Amino acid sequence: MNPLQDLRDIGYVIMWSIMGLILIAWIIHEIRDTAFQNGYWKGRAQGWESHRRLMNTKLKSDQVFDYDKN
Numbered sequence: 001m002n003p004l005q006d007l008r009d010i011g012y013v014i015m016w017s018i019m020g021l022i023l024i025a026w027i028i029h030e031i032r033d034t035a036f037q038n039g040y041w042k043g044r045a046q047g048w049e050s051h052r053r054l055m056n057t058k059l060k061s062d063q064v065f066d067y068d069k070n
Helices: 003-064
Strands: none
Touching: none
């Protein structure tokens, strides 16, 4: 083989290696982003559920101890 062919073959190996690393990094990024989004929205839902329970408890408590109503 000639040196020019060897350099071209090495270039292809390096190019495909870099493309593979970029693909792996992108997949890892997408997995982490999806996991973050799932956790974020689950936390938001739990927060609203907690808020709703606290407000319902407060409303029930206010109804029981509303002395101005009687």
